[in-house]
Amino acid sequence: MNYVKERLGRLSTISLIAVLAVGLMAAMVAGLSIGNYYIEFWDVWNIVVDNIVYKLSFGHIVLGDPDYWGEGVKYDIVMSIRSPRVVMAAVIGACLAMSGVVMQATVQNPLADPYILGMSSGASLGATVSIAVGLSGFLGAALGNYGIATMAFIGSFGSALFVLGLSSAGGRTTSVKLVLSGTIVASLVGAISNLIVVFFADKDEMQEISFWLMGSFAGTTWSKIIIPLAAFIICSVVFTTQIRHLNTMLTGDDVATTLGIDLSKKRRLFVLFTSLLTGTAVCFCGMIGFVGLIIPHIVRGLTGNNHWKLLPVACVVGALFLVVCDILCRVMVPGNELPIGILTAFCGAPVFAYILIKRTYSFGGS
Amino acid sequence: MIDIHDLEITLGHKNIIKKVDVHVGENEFVGLIGPNGSGKSTMLKAVYRVISKYEGDIMVMGDELKRMTIHESALRTSVVPQHTYSPFDFKVIDVVLMGRSPHKKSMEFDNAEDRAIATEALKKVDMFEFADRSFFTLSGGEQQRIVLARAMAQQTPCMMLDEPTNHLDIKYQLQLMDVVKSLGLTVLAALHDLNIAAEYCDKLYLLKNGEVYAYGTPEEVLTPKNIMAVYGAEAIVTRSSNTGFLHIEYVSNHAKTARGEKTRPGWKEPRFFKTRTASADAVGSRRPGRPPGAFVLIAF
Numbered sequence: 001m002n003y004v005k006e007r008l009g010r011l012s013t014i015s016l017i018a019v020l021a022v023g024l025m026a027a028m029v030a031g032l033s034i035g036n037y038y039i040e041f042w043d044v045w046n047i048v049v050d051n052i053v054y055k056l057s058f059g060h061i062v063l064g065d066p067d068y069w070g071e072g073v074k075y076d077i078v079m080s081i082r083s084p085r086v087v088m089a090a091v092i093g094a095c096l097a098m099s100g101v102v103m104q105a106t107v108q109n110p111l112a113d114p115y116i117l118g119m120s121s122g123a124s125l126g127a128t129v130s131i132a133v134g135l136s137g138f139l140g141a142a143l144g145n146y147g148i149a150t151m152a153f154i155g156s157f158g159s160a161l162f163v164l165g166l167s168s169a170g171g172r173t174t175s176v177k178l179v180l181s182g183t184i185v186a187s188l189v190g191a192i193s194n195l196i197v198v199f200f201a202d203k204d205e206m207q208e209i210s211f212w213l214m215g216s217f218a219g220t221t222w223s224k225i226i227i228p229l230a231a232f233i234i235c236s237v238v239f240t241t242q243i244r245h246l247n248t249m250l251t252g253d254d255v256a257t258t259l260g261i262d263l264s265k266k267r268r269l270f271v272l273f274t275s276l277l278t279g280t281a282v283c284f285c286g287m288i289g290f291v292g293l294i295i296p297h298i299v300r301g302l303t304g305n306n307h308w309k310l311l312p313v314a315c316v317v318g319a320l321f322l323v324v325c326d327i328l329c330r331v332m333v334p335g336n337e338l339p340i341g342i343l344t345a346f347c348g349a350p351v352f353a354y355i356l357i358k359r360t361y362s363f364g365g366s
Numbered sequence: 367m368i369d370i371h372d373l374e375i376t377l378g379h380k381n382i383i384k385k386v387d388v389h390v391g392e393n394e395f396v397g398l399i400g401p402n403g404s405g406k407s408t409m410l411k412a413v414y415r416v417i418s419k420y421e422g423d424i425m426v427m428g429d430e431l432k433r434m435t436i437h438e439s440a441l442r443t444s445v446v447p448q449h450t451y452s453p454f455d456f457k458v459i460d461v462v463l464m465g466r467s468p469h470k471k472s473m474e475f476d477n478a479e480d481r482a483i484a485t486e487a488l489k490k491v492d493m494f495e496f497a498d499r500s501f502f503t504l505s506g507g508e509q510q511r512i513v514l515a516r517a518m519a520q521q522t523p524c525m526m527l528d529e530p531t532n533h534l535d536i537k538y539q540l541q542l543m544d545v546v547k548s549l550g551l552t553v554l555a556a557l558h559d560l561n562i563a564a565e566y567c568d569k570l571y572l573l574k575n576g577e578v579y580a581y582g583t584p585e586e587v588l589t590p591k592n593i594m595a596v597y598g599a600e601a602i603v604t605r606s607s608n609t610g611f612l613h614i615e616y617v618s619n620h621a622k623t624a625r626g627e628k629t630r631p632g633w634k635e636p637r638f639f640k641t642r643t644a645s646a647d648a649v650g651s652r653r654p655g656r657p658p659g660a661f662v663l664i665a666f
Contacts, residue, residue: 108452108453108454109453110453110454240473241472241473242472243472243473244467244470244471244472244473244474245467245472247460247464248464248467250452250454250456251450251452251454251461251464252450252451252452253416254411254414254416254445254447254450255445255447255450255452257414257415257416257436258414258415258416258440258443258444258445258447259440259464259465259467259468259520260436260437260438260439260440260441260467260468261436261437261467262435262436262437300454304455304456304457305454305455305456306456306460
């Protein structure tokens with residue numbers, strides 16, 4: 001670990017991102033070829049490249065044989081089933097890692113992540129409500145297909161505000177109060193979700209809801225990617241404009257105030273946008289825990305706490321992590337698929353335990 | 367520069383600060399002294415805006431604090447807080463550069479000028495060679511000097527110190543105070559050590575239970591009578607022939623026992639010393655050699 005750290009420490013941020021991006025690309029290509037039905041690398045390569053060139057040139061440039069890359073089983077698997085799934089995994093990984101980084105700065109606590117702060121539970125409550133109870137009348141008509149996404153966002157934002165409010169009640173927010181409030185809100189919101197499932201959901205809906213509780217990228221289509229991608233782009237722009245404030249906030253409440261940061265304003269802003277990220281992630285892929293916690297942890301070790309480096313690198317590493325996890329989910333149990341939330345928890349818990357046990361770990365010292 | 371008028375702070379149900387007036391003139395070094403729980407930190411926190419619920423007026427450079435944004439007040443006052451802990455580590459130079467934040471837009475990078483200011487500040491606190499070290503690897507005293515450098519990099523006309531020398535070795539206590547004094551800023555400092563307060567401050571406010579018990583020059587405030595009434599400790603105040611500053615010696619029960627005097631443990635502060643006037647003539651009236659303990663005898 002130290003050797004890797006030392007090596008990576010010498011790379012500039014841009015080359016670090018470049019290296020990681022190449023790794024991400026490789027993982028995504030692997031994600032296209034590995035699965036129940038194995039497809040050779042060159043087949044994947046030809047199908048992807050030829051299709052991209054064809055579509056980008058609006059049909060003017062045709063490489064290779066269209067009968068080979070334009071139709072057939074391999075084409076369907078690569079372009080319609082696996083590509084959206086792999087891209088979705090990358091986008092969601094970046095979203096979760098980014099929201100973890102920002103959440104940790106917001107509450108000045110390296111233990112914060114959307115999962116621990118109850119945002120994910122809130123989002124799944126929102127999703128549960130809209131699936132099981134159904135949105136009707138004006139609300140349902142206005143939101144249309146985006147009903148679940150909107151409800152997930154409202155749920156995650158509401159529970160984040162609830163956690164922030166609860167932890168700041170009767171004085172100042174401390175990390176212990178924050179984690180406790182997160183636990184309280186998460187279990188309360190979880191209980192409400194379960195209540196709704198018991199009383200309102202039929203068998204199909206129950207299965208749909210259990211999808212949220214474990215997380216999966218199965219069944220992703222191209223049209224589903226638009227919202228998470230848009231959320232990611234909006235939030236990266238917003239957070240990029242706030243990077244200096246994010247850095248300053250890490251020095252703690254009092255110091256940040258004396259350095260001119262209006263904490264309550266910034267907290268609200270960051271909670272709003274992290275819950276946008278978490279809400280969309282949970283809505284489209286269910287609860288995928290630990291990504292927002294471990295990825296920032298690992299990346300802090302590599303880049304230090306300066307958000308100019310931390311934020312982009314964390315996004316790429318988060319994307320890489322979920323793409324790899326998704327591949328593993330597809331191949332670990334032959335003929336079946338593992339929900340990805342289970343796998344990230346299996347990966348995340350030991351890493352987190354290691355972080356806790358290793359005493360010298362100082363959350364991103366250089 | 368800093369005018370506090372009728373300040374009242376209630377935390378929970380406890381009235382921590384009661385109708386306090388404090389005035390800090392331009393380029394004055396003013397100390398807030400008083401025992402633990404007398405409200406000096408609470409008062410400072412209101413001035414540096416960590417506590418926002420208060421009654422009364424706090425004016426910084428002629429403007430009411432409540433009408434200023436937090437960003438505006440960060441351009442006027444910098445703070446060296448009590449030792450704070452943040453779980454996130456940074457390089458020393460990055461910590462100092464954070465002091466430039468109020469002068470920068472959020473997207474702006476630190477430029478050569480900022481780096482020069484930060485380097486200059488680090489040199490002043492004698493920590494330049496630590497610039498690339500990690501903040502967490504420094505000792506408490508070194509960290510406090512970096513925090514001072516950060517406050518200096520903020521380049522504000524006023525600076526507030528909240529018991530800055532706590533946990534520091536004596537060398538660094540003096541060094542830190544020397545650096546602050548040499549800046550010639552308007553300083554409001556909560557101080558623990560009366561000798562340091564006597565040496566560096568132009569004016570002192572002695573707080574007791576959230577009220578100003580006495581104020582004025584160190585000579586006027588640091589009298590054995592006041593120290594007894596507020597701290598409940600017996601003291602001998604002399605003017606040091608070596609430094610020319612006031613020197614406060616404390617007379618412990620142990621010291622008296624060693625000299626064969628009778629003592630009783632656990633005594634309370636005498637009630638009839640609650641005078642608001644601080645008399646200067648008490649200074650030096652108790653020469654070493656004269657048996658201390660007159661107050662103790664009266665107390666019982």
